[in-house]
Amino acid sequence: MATKQLKQAEGPLVQFINRTVIPLLLILLVPQSVMYLWYASVHCQGSLTELADRLTNRGGPALVLLMLLVPGRTCYGTETPTGHVPEYKDNGFACYLITMATFLAGTVYLKQRGLTPTKLRMYDYGDFLASMILLSLAFCLLLCVKGVLAPTSTDHGRSGNYLICGIDIKVFTNCRFGLTVWALAVAVFALKSYELHGRVVDGMAVTAALQLLYLTKFFWWEAGYYRTIDIITDRAGFYICWGCLCFVPSFYTLVSLFMVRQPEPVGPAWTAALLGFGLASLAVNYWSDWQKQAARAADGQLNIWGRPARVIRAKYSLENGQERQSVLLASGFWAVSRHFHYIPELSLTLCWSAVCGTGCHIIPYMYFAFLSVLLFHRSFRDDKKCRDKYGKYWSEYCKLVPYKIVPFLSRPPASIKASSFPTGSNFAEAAEIVETMYGILLEGVQHYLEHTYGAQAWAKIRELAECRHPTFETRRGYNEHLLMQLFEAASSLTGLTNGCFFVGYLAKYGYDKVLRVMGRHLRDFYHGIDNLHEHLRFSYPRIRPPTFIVADESPTGAERGPAVHPKVLQAALTPRHHSRHADSVQDSPARLPALRRGQLYTIARVLYQLELDIGLVDSSQQGAYSLYVYELRFDNVAYSGEHSTAYRIIDPDSYVVPYRDFITLFPYYLALDRSL
Numbered sequence: 001m002a003t004k005q006l007k008q009a010e011g012p013l014v015q016f017i018n019r020t021v022i023p024l025l026l027i028l029l030v031p032q033s034v035m036y037l038w039y040a041s042v043h044c045q046g047s048l049t050e051l052a053d054r055l056t057n058r059g060g061p062a063l064v065l066l067m068l069l070v071p072g073r074t075c076y077g078t079e080t081p082t083g084h085v086p087e088y089k090d091n092g093f094a095c096y097l098i099t100m101a102t103f104l105a106g107t108v109y110l111k112q113r114g115l116t117p118t119k120l121r122m123y124d125y126g127d128f129l130a131s132m133i134l135l136s137l138a139f140c141l142l143l144c145v146k147g148v149l150a151p152t153s154t155d156h157g158r159s160g161n162y163l164i165c166g167i168d169i170k171v172f173t174n175c176r177f178g179l180t181v182w183a184l185a186v187a188v189f190a191l192k193s194y195e196l197h198g199r200v201v202d203g204m205a206v207t208a209a210l211q212l213l214y215l216t217k218f219f220w221w222e223a224g225y226y227r228t229i230d231i232i233t234d235r236a237g238f239y240i241c242w243g244c245l246c247f248v249p250s251f252y253t254l255v256s257l258f259m260v261r262q263p264e265p266v267g268p269a270w271t272a273a274l275l276g277f278g279l280a281s282l283a284v285n286y287w288s289d290w291q292k293q294a295a296r297a298a299d300g301q302l303n304i305w306g307r308p309a310r311v312i313r314a315k316y317s318l319e320n321g322q323e324r325q326s327v328l329l330a331s332g333f334w335a336v337s338r339h340f341h342y343i344p345e346l347s348l349t350l351c352w353s354a355v356c357g358t359g360c361h362i363i364p365y366m367y368f369a370f371l372s373v374l375l376f377h378r379s380f381r382d383d384k385k386c387r388d389k390y391g392k393y394w395s396e397y398c399k400l401v402p403y404k405i406v407p408f409l410s411r412p413p414a415s416i417k418a419s420s421f422p423t424g425s426n427f428a429e430a431a432e433i434v435e436t437m438y439g440i441l442l443e444g445v446q447h448y449l450e451h452t453y454g455a456q457a458w459a460k461i462r463e464l465a466e467c468r469h470p471t472f473e474t475r476r477g478y479n480e481h482l483l484m485q486l487f488e489a490a491s492s493l494t495g496l497t498n499g500c501f502f503v504g505y506l507a508k509y510g511y512d513k514v515l516r517v518m519g520r521h522l523r524d525f526y527h528g529i530d531n532l533h534e535h536l537r538f539s540y541p542r543i544r545p546p547t548f549i550v551a552d553e554s555p556t557g558a559e560r561g562p563a564v565h566p567k568v569l570q571a572a573l574t575p576r577h578h579s580r581h582a583d584s585v586q587d588s589p590a591r592l593p594a595l596r597r598g599q600l601y602t603i604a605r606v607l608y609q610l611e612l613d614i615g616l617v618d619s620s621q622q623g624a625y626s627l628y629v630y631e632l633r634f635d636n637v638a639y640s641g642e643h644s645t646a647y648r649i650i651d652p653d654s655y656v657v658p659y660r661d662f663i664t665l666f667p668y669y670l671a672l673d674r675s676l
């Protein structure tokens with residue numbers, strides 16, 4: 001009872017501290033403290049001051065100074081959703097060269113005095129890692145606190161533009177610290193191996209050469225890295241910052257560390273093969289990164305592999321509604337698969353790991369395994385990021401380049417492909433797509449409303465309709481309720497009462513020409529619209545259009561005698577199992593005919609320059625169908641007198657094809673009954 005009262009007395013903040021923060025700190029810090037206390041007792045004469053002295057990282061500040069002082073040209077990162085363009089100083093390559101040259105000069109200097117860097121305490125890797133584990137964790141906690149109390153900008157958390165005293169945190173942790181320490185570690189381990197074995201071990205030389213060349217390539221290309229998801233989208237937190245401060249120096253360098261004590265000779269043939277294949281992989285990886293960058297720099301106006309590059313000019317919107325355009329390359333390596341360049345990245349890694357042989361050791365291949373998972377996962381993350389950003393343009397790109405990483409292997413799921421929805425959709429999206437409405441209809445609504453009433457009105461309508469999609473993709477499926485919800489929201493806000501927008505939108509994309517092919521006269525249109533819908537199934541297999549039947553027809557016009565009005569009977573096909581559609585019709589009986597009326601009216605005016613007078617004569621629910629009977633009054637000059645008025649609505653679920661019809665349609669067949 002007392003405990004319950006005590007709990008009630010706790011505010012939510014106290015509860016959060018007691019139940020989350022303190023347990024988390026205990027889990028994070030106590031196990032490590034035990035190790036540090038052991039270390040201080042055994043290696044620091046029990047002195048905590050000496051422990052602190054050993055754990056102080058003296059290299060970090062020097063790298064910060066280099067980053068700040070070394071000049072470099074200004075380069076720009078990817079524009080953030082709020083329209084901010086991050087600015088960087090491209091001095092990574094210069095900083096790297098200075099660091100490595102200083103290391104080389106220091107090594108020579110020490111050698112002359114009978115020492116090597118590996119003999120100095122600062123190169124004791126155990127101390128270094130122990131210090132980095134603790135410092136990086138403290139640094140991440142500091143970032144968390146700063147993020148809450150004093151965020152850098154409104155973009156904080158998205159742009160990668162985390163500044164502390166003018167230093168971009170992610171550029172520092174990833175490029176200037178993590179990768180520089182990786183390069184230094186590879187060099188130190190190679191030296192250590194030389195010291196221990198008194199010779200250059202061929203495997204160690206190959207792995208060191210490949211890793212150092214890879215890192216040199218990275219720094220040469222560093223400005224390109226500012227446009228990757230690590231910098232564009234990832235937050236400066238545990239994954240990126242602790243990862244680069246601690247995980248990269250320890251885990252990424254494992255192969256070299258392993259080789260120091262297990263020097264497997266690989267022999268000249270393997271040395272040449274691994275070095276050759278590794279260098280080729282490095283070149284292809286760099287080449288494909290370069291192709292992407294070059295295509296963007298040239299705004300798609302370049303030749304790739306001797307041909308004009310194929311690009312998609314993808315539009316996207318910033319948060320303030322401003323439109324932007326970007327180039328998506330679909331040539332060269334970027335036509336083979338999406339992120340094909342991960343394959344050479346992995347094969348290079350395999351080459352520098354395989355120098356350790358196949359002696360049943362797992363450690364040298366752990367980085368390769370980790371990277372495979374990371375890159376596979378990354379390709380999905382990037383797909384999602386680009387789909388969210390570019391919408392239908394990304395779908396177009398995925399159609400041009402359907403494979404992910406491994407060409408011909410990574411087909412999109414069959415269910416999605418069969419329905420011809422954009423490739424690259426993930427399963428969650430596919431689930432949403434099932435039995436829904438194509439985006440082209442919604443695009444029409446958006447296009448009309450935005451152009452007629454403005455972007456703000458469209459935003460308001462979306463809000464009223466509870467529509468979470470800022471844009472629509474032509475061939476993606478959406479919930480069928482959405483069209484009616486948008487239409488109703490638009491009606492309440494703008495007084496819009498009919499569906500004229502769709503036809504205007506079709507005309508914009510040239511579909512009006514297809515409609516015109518149906519005949520010269522409006523009556524041809526009414527007679528042919530069902531056939532056209534059938535034809536559309538080739539491109540939009542899940543389309544569920546209404547059926548139009550001309551029930552009665554008469555001529556109009558002075559030269560043809562008194563006007564007798566043709567009647568068009570419209571049956572909106574709503575099969576029973578598509579109950580959502582049926583519901584929407586029942587929810588809003590007045591709206592659907594209004595929508596259709598607007599379409600009929602606009603078609604007559606836009607395509608046939610005819611003013612149509614439309615009356616809704618009857619509406620009813622007939623089993624699976626909603627039935628609307630319209631009377632259309634217009635100048636039906638083309639009517640010549642023949643027309644069958646017989647019509648029948650057939651429920652596809654219960655319809656049995658008479659065998660005579662079947663045999664006439666399919667003269668060659670093999671009939672099997674259920675028991676074969």
Ligand SMILES: NC(=O)C1=CN([C@@H]2O[C@H](COP(=O)(O)OP(=O)(O)OC[C@H]3O[C@@H](n4cnc5c(N)ncnc54)[C@H](OP(=O)(O)O)[C@@H]3O)[C@@H](O)[C@H]2O)C=CC1
Nearest residue numbers: 078227228229230285289292327328329334341342345382
């Ligand atoms: N060793 C390691 O741990 C790792 C190494 N790497 C390596 O780093 C390098 C870069 O990483 P990577 O993963 O490619 O970078 P990203 O996947 O982060 O870059 C993808 C970005 O490039 C743009 N983009 C995507 N497709 C196209 C296209 N067809 N045409 C033009 N632009 C496109 C998009 O950004 P936008 O918004 O500008 O359109 C997209 O978000 C690679 O060499 C990779 O192998 C990568 C991960 C881990």
Ligand SMILES: CC(C)CCC[C@@H](C)[C@H]1CC[C@H]2C3=CC=C4C[C@@H](O)CC[C@]4(C)[C@H]3CC[C@]12C
Nearest residue numbers: 174179218225230238239240242243244247248
């Ligand atoms: C906490 C850990 C389990 C995971 C940490 C992962 C990060 C350290 C790494 C995630 C993405 C990595 C990188 C991306 C791209 C790069 C370009 C390449 O040319 C050099 C390496 C790197 C900068 C690389 C570095 C480690 C990651 C940030």
